Amino acid sequence: MIALLLRRLAQGVVIVWLVATLTFLLLHAAPGDPVSATLTDPLTPPAVREYWVHRLGLDLPLHQQYWHYLTSVASGGFGFSFPHHRPVSAVLAEALPNTLLLMGVAIVIAFAAGILIGVVQARRKGKPVDWGLGIGSLFFYSMPDFWLALMMLLVFAYWLRLFPASGMFDPVMYGFMGPWARAADRLWHLVLPAGTLALLVTAAVARFQRSALLEVAQQDFARTARAKGLGERAVIWRHSLRNALLPVITLFGLALPALLGGSVFVESVFSWPGMGTLTVNAIATRDYQLLTAVVIVTSALVVTGNLVADLLYAWADPRVRLGE
Amino acid sequence: MRATAPVILTLLATALAGCRKDASAARDAANGGTLVISSGSDATLLFPPLTVNVTSAQVEAQIFEHLAEPGPELNMIGDEGWEGRLARSWSWSPDSLSIAFRIDSMARWQDGPPVRASDVAFTYGLYTDSLVGSTVAPLLSEIDSVVVRDSLTVVFWFSHRSPEQFATAAMQMRILPEHLLSRADRKELASSDFARNPVGSGPFRFVRWVPRQLIELEANTEYHLGRPHLDRVIWSIAPDYNAAFMRLMSGDADILEYMRPGDFEPLAKHPEIKTVRYPSLIYGFLLFNERDPNDRSRPHPIFGDRTVRRALTMAIDRVQLVRSVYDSLAVPAIGPFTEALSTYDSTIRQIPYAPDSAAALLDATGWRDADGDGWREKNGRQLRFTIIVPSSSTPRMRAAVIMQEMFKQVGARAEIEQMDFPTHGSRQEARRFDASMNTMSSDGVPSTIRQLWSTAAVKEGSNYGSYESPRFDALVDSAASQMNPEKAGAYYRQAYQLLADDAPAIWLFEPLSFAAMQQRIHPEGMRANGWWLNLKDWYIPQGERIARDRVGLSRESPAGG
Numbered sequence: 001m002i003a004l005l006l007r008r009l010a011q012g013v014v015i016v017w018l019v020a021t022l023t024f025l026l027l028h029a030a031p032g033d034p035v036s037a038t039l040t041d042p043l044t045p046p047a048v049r050e051y052w053v054h055r056l057g058l059d060l061p062l063h064q065q066y067w068h069y070l071t072s073v074a075s076g077g078f079g080f081s082f083p084h085h086r087p088v089s090a091v092l093a094e095a096l097p098n099t100l101l102l103m104g105v106a107i108v109i110a111f112a113a114g115i116l117i118g119v120v121q122a123r124r125k126g127k128p129v130d131w132g133l134g135i136g137s138l139f140f141y142s143m144p145d146f147w148l149a150l151m152m153l154l155v156f157a158y159w160l161r162l163f164p165a166s167g168m169f170d171p172v173m174y175g176f177m178g179p180w181a182r183a184a185d186r187l188w189h190l191v192l193p194a195g196t197l198a199l200l201v202t203a204a205v206a207r208f209q210r211s212a213l214l215e216v217a218q219q220d221f222a223r224t225a226r227a228k229g230l231g232e233r234a235v236i237w238r239h240s241l242r243n244a245l246l247p248v249i250t251l252f253g254l255a256l257p258a259l260l261g262g263s264v265f266v267e268s269v270f271s272w273p274g275m276g277t278l279t280v281n282a283i284a285t286r287d288y289q290l291l292t293a294v295v296i297v298t299s300a301l302v303v304t305g306n307l308v309a310d311l312l313y314a315w316a317d318p319r320v321r322l323g324e
Numbered sequence: 325m326r327a328t329a330p331v332i333l334t335l336l337a338t339a340l341a342g343c344r345k346d347a348s349a350a351r352d353a354a355n356g357g358t359l360v361i362s363s364g365s366d367a368t369l370l371f372p373p374l375t376v377n378v379t380s381a382q383v384e385a386q387i388f389e390h391l392a393e394p395g396p397e398l399n400m401i402g403d404e405g406w407e408g409r410l411a412r413s414w415s416w417s418p419d420s421l422s423i424a425f426r427i428d429s430m431a432r433w434q435d436g437p438p439v440r441a442s443d444v445a446f447t448y449g450l451y452t453d454s455l456v457g458s459t460v461a462p463l464l465s466e467i468d469s470v471v472v473r474d475s476l477t478v479v480f481w482f483s484h485r486s487p488e489q490f491a492t493a494a495m496q497m498r499i500l501p502e503h504l505l506s507r508a509d510r511k512e513l514a515s516s517d518f519a520r521n522p523v524g525s526g527p528f529r530f531v532r533w534v535p536r537q538l539i540e541l542e543a544n545t546e547y548h549l550g551r552p553h554l555d556r557v558i559w560s561i562a563p564d565y566n567a568a569f570m571r572l573m574s575g576d577a578d579i580l581e582y583m584r585p586g587d588f589e590p591l592a593k594h595p596e597i598k599t600v601r602y603p604s605l606i607y608g609f610l611l612f613n614e615r616d617p618n619d620r621s622r623p624h625p626i627f628g629d630r631t632v633r634r635a636l637t638m639a640i641d642r643v644q645l646v647r648s649v650y651d652s653l654a655v656p657a658i659g660p661f662t663e664a665l666s667t668y669d670s671t672i673r674q675i676p677y678a679p680d681s682a683a684a685l686l687d688a689t690g691w692r693d694a695d696g697d698g699w700r701e702k703n704g705r706q707l708r709f710t711i712i713v714p715s716s717s718t719p720r721m722r723a724a725v726i727m728q729e730m731f732k733q734v735g736a737r738a739e740i741e742q743m744d745f746p747t748h749g750s751r752q753e754a755r756r757f758d759a760s761m762n763t764m765s766s767d768g769v770p771s772t773i774r775q776l777w778s779t780a781a782v783k784e785g786s787n788y789g790s791y792e793s794p795r796f797d798a799l800v801d802s803a804a805s806q807m808n809p810e811k812a813g814a815y816y817r818q819a820y821q822l823l824a825d826d827a828p829a830i831w832l833f834e835p836l837s838f839a840a841m842q843q844r845i846h847p848e849g850m851r852a853n854g855w856w857l858n859l860k861d862w863y864i865p866q867g868e869r870i871a872r873d874r875v876g877l878s879r880e881s882p883a884g885g
Contacts, residue, residue, distance in 0.1 A: 030747070031746070031747040031750040031751065032746035032747055032749065032750040033750075036746065036749055036750055036753060037745075037746035037749065037750075038368075038376060039376055039459065040376075040745075040749055041376065041459075042764065042775070042776065042786035042788070043767060043772060043775050043776075043786065044376070044459050045459070045461075045462040046784055046785065047462060048457060048458070048459045048461070048462065051454070051457045052457055055457065080515075083368060084368060085368055085369045085374070085514040085515055085519065086515050087515070091535075094535050094536070095536070150566060153566070153567065153570055154570075157570055157574055158570050158573060158574055161574060164574075164576060165567060165570040165571045165574050165576055166562050166564075166567045166570070166571060166576075167537060167538075167560065167562075168537060169537075171360060171537070171538045171540075171558050171560045171576075172358055172360065172556070172558060172872040172875065173871075173872065173875070175532075176875055268563060268564045268567075269564050269566065269567055270567065271537075271561060271562040271563060271564060271567050271568075273535065273536035273537050273561075277536065277563055278536075280563070281563070284744070284745065284746065285746070286746050
């Protein structure tokens with residue numbers, strides 16, 4: 001088990017390094033640099049631009065910049081973000097928890113709701129409930145994330161005015177609230193962005209869960225359970241569901257990069273100050289150091305997610321032997 | 325777009341009416357209230373010498389002060405119309421080589437100590453220190469030294485007389501506290517605690533900055549020119565325009581500083597929101613590159629010829645173009661300036677829209693459609709060029725498409741190349757383009773035109789189109805050394821006319837700037853060089869206040885105030 005973890009960890013480090021290197025090279029191949037993308041006023045004197053280019057080491061040969069970058073990553077600092085005028089690690093430290101909160105809540109909602117819907121559909125196969133939920137999940141499954149986010153904003157924040165349009169908390173009143181009111185305010189602001197992200201994934205989980213459960217329900221052990229006189233509820237929840245979770249666990253591994261991608265749009269639309277909006281800004285300002293750091297962190301998250309999926313596989317299916 | 329015209333006209337009328345000072349409302353301008361600004365970007369830092377970001381500039385303008393500010397006319401020649409801020413008064417030496425500023429003895433830093441002349445001298449030293457890397461430093465080059473005469477008098481000495489020397493001394497630097505910064509490592513000031521937790525002498529004091537979420541300021545009740553009316557100003561960050569607009573519509577925000585043409589119609593259904601027009605220094609143009617992008621030692625095969633540039637300008641119906649892109653929310657530009665610039669001159673003769681004359685001129689220069697395919701050629705080369713456009717700008721993209729069609733009418737083949745904003749900027753800097761869709765925001769200083777169009781700025785500046793005219797250079801030099809505003813204006817007029825005649829660019833549009841805001845917000849003195857500069861005078865009448873206006877000043881006692 002430990003050997004497997006170490007092996008996977010080593011693979012993960014190599015993958016992250018490859019992704020970071022590729023990102024570094026692609027970014028440097030693109031036109032512009034952080035100084036020219038930040039000092040956009042044409043009236044900025046060339047001498048000032050040159051000063052900052054030199055100070056940030058952007059006039060060094062590429063291999064030297066790369067070496068400086070690698071050493072700064074190894075030291076955990078990730079370098080300096082010129083557009084933010086701060087160490088990259090400080091910028092990441094603010095954004096990462098916000099994205100993890102958003103994604104964490106979205107994942108929990110998406111998988112809990114998706115599994116539940118899948119089970120209901122499988123139990124009511126061919127009935128109006130199955131048909132209705134099927135159409136509903138297909139509707140959200142096929143919907144572009146940015147469009148769904150905008151519609152959620154329009155319907156719930158503008159027309160119905162049920163939830164705040166954006167941000168993580170009330171900009172004025174939050175400072176005057178007690179601890180419980182603050183927690184409630186945070187939750188209130190989380191509903192639309194987390195709900196949007198969750199909707200995008202729930203549909204996929206539900207569809208996978210339904211198919212898997214229907215397939216498992218035809219297998220011998222399920223038939224045996226029914227033959228023993230167990231009710232359909234017990235057959236599904238006690239015997240079939242665990243076996244039918246395997247495709248959903250695969251989906252869990254795949255959902256992490258999808259959620260990270262989706263969070264770019266969702267965070268932008270709901271002004272959620274996480275990694276998504278940070279990435280968009282970093283691209284727009286050619287913030288090499290920050291963008292490469294974002295890529296490292298997100299690829300590490302994806303690698304970790306896949307490792308977790310592997311562990312869950314082993315838990316769900318004793319036939320899977322870790323390390324084999 | 326046509327259907328929106330009546331709506332827009334109605335809103336325009338409302339906006340203009342809203343600009344009139346309502347005397348009864350002014351009487352109700354007791355202190356209090358919260359202004360939430362829906363802002364499209366977060367600040368990068370709150371340290372004036374290194375500020376390049378508009379949100380940073382907006383916040384800093386409330387915390388730190390200039391020595392003086394220009395009046396609404398934005399006069400930059402001499403000191404006529406200027407109003408004191410940190411400086412209570414000033415006096416010129418007989419030879420105009422020095423100006424002595426008298427600091428307001430009532431001015432205090434927000435942490436207690438009085439503002440002194442030494443703070444001004446310290447600030448000058450800091451701005452000009454190469455270790456700091458300030459973008460403003462080169463603009464202070466005509467200042468020879470800054471000397472403290474006594475605790476409240478500071479003298480600026482200049483290397484030579486110039487009409488803009490007062491503006492340079494009074495407005496290029498926001499004064500910083502020496503007692504908080506004198507021991508700081510100047511190389512690291514950008515990432516210092518002060519740059520994220522600033523202390524100034526202005527009408528508002530810094531409260532908190534939650535990165536990429538909000539920046540909050542509170543009224544400085546000890547402000548030496550009188551407490552601002554508002555209790556609190558909050559910049560609520562919403563990078564997505566739709567989210568920012570929705571914040572305003574749902575009442576979560578009070579003001580959105582910029583509106584897109586399509587937003588006027590939905591706003592008409594919201595009587596609680598008004599639109600307010602304010603003067604602007606932004607203009608748009610199609611820039612021609614006069615040097616060959618592949619070999620800069622040669623003139624551009626098309627735009628190197630003044631007659632061709634003039635002919636292509638004649639092919640563009642700017643009135644129609646502005647109407648199509650902006651409806652009634654912009655006017656055709658007549659040069660590299662807007663109506664808000666002090667040297668604006670509406671009498672500059674324009675190259676007329678005359679496609680027939682354009683065709684005749686192109687014929688005369690040898691560009692003819694010999695093979696009858698609809699496109700002109702000369703020496704085997706088609707009259708074909710690329711317009712680079714930043715994809716983030718919808719108006720510029722629309723204008724490029726319309727011009728493409730207008731150029732086609734005279735046999736010129738324009739191709740559009742979209743790119744992201746940084747790429748567009750770097751292509752211009754590298755002079756790798758044929759023509760470029762551009763917008764520019766003037767800083768309100770007329771002589772800035774030198775940095776954009778002079779021969780000296782071709783290599784070491786932002787004259788990206790490489791326009792060269794010794795006569796233009798001489799005219800601007802004469803204007804920039806003329807102490808008499810009328811004579812300076814006359815030189816600028818000739819320089820502007822020369823630019824209009826030489827057509828280094830097609831001057832396209834001057835967008836009208838509108839802010840959308842809740843009816844209860846009463847803005848005062850929205851200026852072309854910054855609508856936010858007089859936030860201290862904005863107010864919310866008592867009878868119109870909502871819950872967030874009543875939270876008071878102190879975070880510890882929400883019921884107070």
